[in-house]
Amino acid sequence: MKHLTGNETDLHYLQLLAQSFPTVADASTEIINLEAIMALPKGTEHFLADIHGESEAFRHILKNASGNIKRKVNELFGNDIRESEKKELCTLIYYPEEKLELIKAQEKDIEDWYRITIHQLVKVCRDVSSKYTRSKVRKSLPQDFAYIIEELLHESLSDNDKAAYVSVIVNTIISTGRADDFICAICNVIQRLAIDQLHILGDIYDRGPGAHIIMDTLRQYHSWDIQWGNHDVLWMGASAGNDACICNVLRLCLRYANLTTIEEYGINLVPLATFALDVYGNDPCLEFQPKLLPGNTMDEKTKQLTAKMHKAIAVLQFKTEAEIFTRRPEWQMTDRCMLSMVNYEKGTCNIDGKDYEMKSCNFPTVDPLHPNKLTAEEADLMQKLHHSFRISEKLHKHINTLLSHGCMYTISNSNLLFHAAIPLNDDGSLKEIEIYPGRKYSGKELMHNIGMMIREAFQNDSDDKDYARDYFLYLWCGKESPLFCKSKMATFERYFLVDKDTYKEEKGNYFKLRDSEEVCDRILDAFGVKGTNRHIINGHVPVHAGSGENPIKAGGKLMVIDGGFSEAYHKETGIAGYTLVYHSRGFQLVQHEPFTSARDAIAREIDIKSTTQIIEMSAHRMLVADTDKGEELRAQIADLKELLYAYRHGIITERRR
Structure with a gap:
């Protein structure tokens, strides 16, 4: 046996361990206990x-x-x-x-x-x-x-x-x-x-009515972890004060006529309803009618109000997104400033040099010369919505729970867990992505550093807080985001353009190549996943x-x-x-x-x-011995055996009760 009692650091560690196991009997009993645990069947x-x-x-x-x-x-x-x-x-x-x-x-x-x-x-x-x-x-x-x-x-x-x-x-x-x-x-x-x-x-939030109930359930649950999804990160961004994320959250809730979670978080939508009725009172908002699932009934008046609120928040979303895309040119997403692509006289939108017919060109709050600038009324509305998200105690409690139990990826018992994708090059090799200006990462380092950045957005003393808060939008819809990994998010196109070919969102290389065993092995190797039966789960x-x-x-x-x-x-x-x-x-x-x-x-x-x-x-x-927990227990047993050696050779003195 190689003994670790030859230097001061090792001795200091064993002295700390001795506080928990002050005698040979205590240390021996714990070794017996841990050895027995390793012989139990693996937990489910x-x-x-x-x-x-x-x-x-x-x-x-x-x-x-x-x-x-x-x-x-x-x-x-x-x-x-x-x-x-x-x-x-x-x-x-x-x-x-x-x-x-x-x-x-x-x-x-x-x-x-x-x-x-x-x-x-x-x-x-x-x-x-x-x-x-x-x-x-x-x-x-x-x-x-x-x-x-x-x-x-x-x-x-x-x-x-x-x-x-x-x-x-x-x-x-x-x-x-x-x-x-x-x-x-x-x-x-x-x-x-x-x-x-x-x-x-990933993806506790959006579409269904009970994300807040799920979070309450998890807060009481005995043992769980989460690998954040794109919808979770969107709500995290809204909680952190990213206005574009706030607009996206509200748009999705209105799209599915699902405001239960918003109401539970105490988000005040009266200003949005008042604004929508004032600005879009005469607009039928046909493309913004809510998607009602079976059992979700709504009278006509409520349906029309929901559609108007839906359009109002969508336009506000496109403007707030454009502000961030312009502020962060390194993301190369200024081509998604869609209101800048519209010819308001012709009723067309120019994408990649081609004009496409608009379904509707009724944008009463858009100045064609400055299409992405908020009106005074929109700015006031955005400020009120921002304030409502920032002061929601229950929302922040749930987001803190996501932060304390979550990360971008986890390795558990030879399984690599993540929500969506790992950015890849055309040949299936790991792609380097710039997440901070001048700092590029791939694979495991990329996922780790994104996770660190997400946490930065909630730290008051962070120099990178503003950038980190903006980055939630990139994670939601950026081409190389491991939580999105598509050519674009065609929200504007689906709402406003006639040609359905513009709706296509081309999947990234991960989704094209993930059927390859070689590519999966390459990803598993890059993350250091060991074991003969290892898997990616997403x-x-x-x-x-x-x-x-x-x-x-x-x-x-x-x-x-x-x-x-x-x-x-x-x-x-x-x-x-x-x-x-x-x-x-x-x-x-x-x-x-x-x-x-x-x-x-x-x-x-x-x-x-x-x-x-x-x-x-x-x-x-x-058995437990075959799992990650088994590895931990083996290390603990080795340390306890070192402590026994130290006791028996007089390096550390037993403390009798």
Whole structure:
């Protein structure tokens, strides 16, 4: 063994370690504990992408562990209980408080039901906790029932004395009136233990109505991380005070007639509504009618107001974008100052030297000589919207949560996770991108430095804060942005030009080349991803599963898990989202059908219908020793063995209690 006690730095480190493990016995016990943990099965990881505000479906998938709890109930009880009883048990686990109320209103012998159900729940809880140490399970238990649940999990009913002991515990829970509280507690423990780690590959925000609910859920969730998506970064930019991001956020909300999250964040839209009615009162705003999804009804008056607000914020967006593009010429995006390309007399727009017919040329706030200049009224409106975003306490709380749990990429257990793309040259080599003037990066360095820049935008003492705040717009729509990676964002063209050929957004090289195993290996090598079964996992571009597109690409080295959670994508993808599950036996891709509602799930016991596809199975059951956590534990064990050596050779003295 090579010992690290030969210099002052090593000795200082071991002295610090000795404060936690002051004796040979303490250090030895911890080594035994860590060695035992490494022999446990690997924890189950769940990967989700592009949730887009679909809070009910997202929360249900967390509650049912992407169908895993239902599978366990079926395995544990088989034909011992009826299908209806298994459905009821699963629904109880997902929604204990709500389901209990319905059951108590219907059940004739509630005490007998309590008794049977508690035993069933303990059996399920014992199964989902089997791959964890007692210590980790104990930390997951609610304080009120920690001792009781632990006793029930580890007592055997095959022993007559123990069976009587367990029976007394259960009967006492019921007789003291704590059955409801106990059932809710153990159901929540089952939910928590069913998913060891949750990875979200970006895009919590936009389209769906419940991004704020998703963020509230995640703030309470036990273990998760996020790789920021383009829509998350857009909201981060709005929170940081980027006016173009603010306009884009509001435009998307108005486009889908989805203002719930905006209202929850306390963003005041009265000034925008007043301005829109004043300026566009006589404009039918035909191209700005909201996209209403099934179930989202709106009366005609509200629809017309929404369309006018939609157009008003879109024009404001094009002006604020042009201001930033002009301020940052190094981005080479001044060709996207679209209001400068319009011939307001002819009603045409010149793109790459060719004139295109406009659908409408009604721009009452645009001065043809200075098309990107805000009117006094627009400037006042922008100031009010800016202020509203900047003072939203709840929005800033959620953005801080994204910052504390997120980054541009993550490497986890030989898997490289990022939302959209890695900029590539035509030959598939990593492309250098300038993100600060004069500073170019590629691959891992690029993603790291973008992540650092995003954080700079929220630091008051940063010299780069203004540039970093502007850069959110480039991340949203820049050609070489790893969160966009297309030739352009054709928002203006889709709203105003007749020729649909102008709407085309050519995908970047990553999307053209990602089917190549060689290209994927090159990216994995550049990020230092080790392991024989390594993968890239990302989302961003919906997989058209209904048309036969395979989410598994590049010979299994790339997994694209954007299955279209958002209701707006259901027709396009043919499904309603994916969960990639990585457990001790390998990878499974769970394909979800649309979720109706939590109300239906509780009252009618309707679960999300999910289809599981086996992606890759391991020849042996993966243990904690085979994971990143195993690497950490091996390093800790090595350090503890050094501490033992130091104790036994008198280099450090034990501190007896």
